[in-house]
Amino acid sequence: xxxxxxxxxxxxxxxxxAGLVRLAFGLTxxxxxxxxxxxxxxxxxxxxxxxxxxxxxxxxxxxxxxxxASKRRLRRRRVSEQPAATAPExxxxxxxxxxxxxxxxxxxxxxxxxxxxxxxxxxxxxxxTDAQTGALLGCSASTVRSQAARALAKLxxxxxxGPDGAAPRRQAGGSR
Amino acid sequence: xxxxxxxxxxxxxxxxxxxxxxxxxxxxRVTGRGRGIRARRRTLAAGTTLAAVLAVALAALVDAQQPRxxxxxTMDSPGPGGGVFASGITNGKPWRxxxxxxxxxxxxxxxxxxxxxNGQDGGILGVPGPHPPSILNGGVLTDPPGQxxxxxxxxxxxxxxxxxxxxxxxxxxxxxxxxxxTECGQRFLISGYSFTQAGSLRLTIYTRHGRTxxxxxxxxxxxxxPPGQLRGLWSVASSVPATSGxxxxxxxxxxxxxxxxxxxxxxxxxxxxxxxxxxxxxxQDRVCHVVSLPxxxxxxxxxxxxxxxxxxxxxxxxxxxxxxKVIVSIDxxxxxxxxxxxxxGRAYIAFVVPPSCRAYLLGxxxxxxxxxASTTALPQAG
Numbered sequence: 001x002x003x004x005x006x007x008x009x010x011x012x013x014x015x016x017x018a019g020l021v022r023l024a025f026g027l028t029x030x031x032x033x034x035x036x037x038x039x040x041x042x043x044x045x046x047x048x049x050x051x052x053x054x055x056x057x058x059x060x061x062x063x064x065x066x067x068x069a070s071k072r073r074l075r076r077r078r079v080s081e082q083p084a085a086t087a088p089e090x091x092x093x094x095x096x097x098x099x100x101x102x103x104x105x106x107x108x109x110x111x112x113x114x115x116x117x118x119x120x121x122x123x124x125x126x127x128x129t130d131a132q133t134g135a136l137l138g139c140s141a142s143t144v145r146s147q148a149a150r151a152l153a154k155l156x157x158x159x160x161x162g163p164d165g166a167a168p169r170r171q172a173g174g175s176r
Numbered sequence: 177x178x179x180x181x182x183x184x185x186x187x188x189x190x191x192x193x194x195x196x197x198x199x200x201x202x203x204x205r206v207t208g209r210g211r212g213i214r215a216r217r218r219t220l221a222a223g224t225t226l227a228a229v230l231a232v233a234l235a236a237l238v239d240a241q242q243p244r245x246x247x248x249x250t251m252d253s254p255g256p257g258g259g260v261f262a263s264g265i266t267n268g269k270p271w272r273x274x275x276x277x278x279x280x281x282x283x284x285x286x287x288x289x290x291x292x293x294n295g296q297d298g299g300i301l302g303v304p305g306p307h308p309p310s311i312l313n314g315g316v317l318t319d320p321p322g323q324x325x326x327x328x329x330x331x332x333x334x335x336x337x338x339x340x341x342x343x344x345x346x347x348x349x350x351x352x353x354x355x356x357x358t359e360c361g362q363r364f365l366i367s368g369y370s371f372t373q374a375g376s377l378r379l380t381i382y383t384r385h386g387r388t389x390x391x392x393x394x395x396x397x398x399x400x401x402p403p404g405q406l407r408g409l410w411s412v413a414s415s416v417p418a419t420s421g422x423x424x425x426x427x428x429x430x431x432x433x434x435x436x437x438x439x440x441x442x443x444x445x446x447x448x449x450x451x452x453x454x455x456x457x458x459x460q461d462r463v464c465h466v467v468s469l470p471x472x473x474x475x476x477x478x479x480x481x482x483x484x485x486x487x488x489x490x491x492x493x494x495x496x497x498x499x500x501k502v503i504v505s506i507d508x509x510x511x512x513x514x515x516x517x518x519x520x521g522r523a524y525i526a527f528v529v530p531p532s533c534r535a536y537l538l539g540x541x542x543x544x545x546x547x548x549a550s551t552t553a554l555p556q557a558g
């Protein structure tokens with residue numbers, strides 16, 4: 001990679017970093033994991049920069065890497081989870097992450113199946129069309145619509161989409 | 177799904193995700209990871225290539241160490257006029273041996289019988305020579321074009337031979353009744369085979385009077401052809417009367433040229449000769465090709481000219497025996513009119529094209545002056 005390419009990539013990364021971390025946070029609900037996924041996606045983009053640069057939509061290219069990395073992480077986590085005879089010591093949760101940053105709706109999102117969660121984040125946070133969302137997730141636009149409908153029904157049932165839209169917030173201390 | 181729910185989700189996501197504090201982009205860390213990914217990809221690609229090369233080399237080694245499967249040979253009764261006396265499959269490729277007249281169409285006064293492999297690669301059957309009892313003639317062809325690694329052979333028998341048993345170096349045994357083929361008014365009692373291993377071929381020959389045994393060496397079918405040696409040429413035991421004659425002449429610059437053809441054990445050969453203005457020889461050159469049947473249009477070959485003719489391009493070859501006249505169109509606007517020369521029943525032409533010019537069309541005309549065939553597929557210089 002020559003100096004001009006490096007400069008181009010750094011500019012790209014700086015301008016996309018925040019958006020990618022937020023997208024990953026919406027998908028995972030974990031701040032540090034979100035940063036790691038964003039780094040992974042951008043590092044892959046750096047390794048194939050000549051291809052990313054020539055892509056019709058470089059943002060879609062990097063988003064796809066991030067979503068695939070997120071899926072892989074999920075699969076690894078499923079495989080690596082082993083039942084233990086004795087319960088591990090209860091972890092001390094970081095209140096600044098679990099309560100402050102992952103607030104009400106994001107907490108409810110984590111209760112959704114991964115694909116429905118991804119549909120909600122890509123559709124309503126990234127503002128992608130059904131077709132664009134389907135292309136990223138490897139499914140049809142009609143599947144995106146049905147997954148979105150199911151996800152919204154679950155969120156409504158969880159009370160996070162109150163009738164007045166003012167869902168309760170889990171304000172447990174700390175400030176954003 | 178209603179619009180209000182969607183609006184609420186959109187609004188809440190923007191509030192909650194938008195409020196997330198983001199640390200500065202860790203550019204050095206990401207570019208470092210990117211370089212690592214690239215290095216791993218390169219290593220993986222190199223490893224994959226190396227593994228593929230090793231796998232191919234290993235497969236080749238294993239293949240080379242395995243004994244070669246002998247060729248399978250089956251016999252056919254020749255169909256009327258077909259002249260086929262042996263056929264089979266060797267190394268997965270089908271083959272046929274037949275006796276054919278390589279001179280001209282049936283009814284022509286000239287006739288020259290030859291053994292042909294798959295209709296090509298002719299080996300001329302000559303006058304029977306002094307060979308072991310019962311064997312009048314024989315020939316071997318190895319590694320011909322289209323049949324790599326295979327060898328073929330035939331024996332022409334005296335009329336009293338009723339059965340032949342071949343024992344190949346591979347251990348394969350072939351029990352044959354020679355096939356009678358008539359060509360050029362002659363009756364050939366002939367048998368053929370294929371082989372893939374060099375060594376001694378043992379023959380047991382049964383006649384009405386008894387049994388005799390003999391053996392011949394079979395050459396290595398995988399032996400690389402020495403430079404300059406004509407690939408696809410039969411090595412025939414009997415002597416063959418070569419036919420030869422001039423097939424064209426003219427001038428090339430300040431020299432005069434002639435091209436002569438010779439058809440014999442050395443194949444179909446063309447010899448070019450140049451003479452200077454004073455009549456002194458300016459050298460000769462020669463090219464040989466595998467013997468082929470008379471073509472429907474032409475089998476034209478480039479013929480090298482001695483150094484004095486540099487820049488000129490010479491051609492010689494066979495044309496359809498029906499052709500009474502051939503017109504060659506040159507891209508400088510000239511047309512060459514050539515009368516085919518008949519040598520032992522085969523119709524030949526020869527011509528020379530000036531420097532920086534190219535022959536692009538060849539038309540064949542019958543005795544009535546009608547063009548009956550043409551081609552633009554002509555060998556070019558360079």
